[in-house]
Amino acid sequence: MDQDALKKQVAEAALRYVRDDEIIGVGTGSTANHFIDGLATMKGRIRGAVASSDATAARLESHGIKVFSLNDVDQLPLYVDGADEVNKYREMIKGGGGALTREKIVAAVARQFICIVDGSKQVKRLGAFPLPVEVIPMARSYVARKLVALGGRPEYRKDFVTDNGNVILDVHGLNIMNPIQLEEQLNNLVGVVTNGLFAKRPADIVLVGDKKGVQEY
Numbered sequence: 372m373d374q375d376a377l378k379k380q381v382a383e384a385a386l387r388y389v390r391d392d393e394i395i396g397v398g399t400g401s402t403a404n405h406f407i408d409g410l411a412t413m414k415g416r417i418r419g420a421v422a423s424s425d426a427t428a429a430r431l432e433s434h435g436i437k438v439f440s441l442n443d444v445d446q447l448p449l450y451v452d453g454a455d456e457v458n459k460y461r462e463m464i465k466g467g468g469g470a471l472t473r474e475k476i477v478a479a480v481a482r483q484f485i486c487i488v489d490g491s492k493q494v495k496r497l498g499a500f501p502l503p504v505e506v507i508p509m510a511r512s513y514v515a516r517k518l519v520a521l522g523g524r525p526e527y528r529k530d531f532v533t534d535n536g537n538v539i540l541d542v543h544g545l546n547i548m549n550p551i552q553l554e555e556q557l558n559n560l561v562g563v564v565t566n567g568l569f570a571k572r573p574a575d576i577v578l579v580g581d582k583k584g585v586q587e588y
């Protein structure tokens with residue numbers, strides 16, 4: 372099975388957590404896209420979805436799934452999304468596709484967060500994947516200097532603007548010993564909107580697709 376087939380397999384496994392008449396929070400990226408395509412096969416059973424990016428909203432709508440604004444929804448029982456890295460504590464790095472801020476907002480509202488990944492995303496320690504940090508454009512150089520002072524090597528993601536009109540710094544070389552502490556520390560830098568560490572609010576369930584099938588923890 373190639374990597375895309377593993378993503379599809381794990382995305383389809385998440386469909387069994389979808390309950391009738393609910394509004395589902397939906398993540399962003401190639402794994403989440405498989406989940407959206409699966410959700411389309413049962414769209415008559417759900418009320419609709421809240422999207423974590425414009426791209427996800429467009430894909431949901433292309434399948435005829437109603438997209439709700441998060442502000443019009445008072446509770447979200449389930450959020451399903453991929454990740455760039457996940458550890459055994461279900462902490463993640465996300466934002467490889469630049470959707471980290473909206474993803475973090477939807478995840479904060481959701482009662483249950485299910486992370487769907489293929490086996491290549493499992494790590495002992497977070498940080499081999501460069502950590503995305505969403506920054507207000509005028510603060511880019513200031514925040515980059517602060518990230519260097521923290522031991523990172525920030526790289527400006529060129530020709531990319533987030534759905535919120537901001538820029539991304541991808542930070543290489545961070546030694547992430549304490550993900551919760553670093554998540555808070557980076558979010559306290561003036562000009563940072565948020566960063567791609569999902570440790571204060573980890574996933575509740577991780578589904579991992581590999582050659583043996585789908586494992587859950």
Ligand SMILES: O=C[C@H](O)[C@H](O)[C@H](O)COP(=O)(O)O
Pocket residue numbers: 398399400401402403452453454455464465466467468469470471474
């Ligand atoms: O911004 C993008 C998201 O955090 C994605 O969930 C993450 O990058 C994983 O994407 P993919 O499923 O395409 O590997």
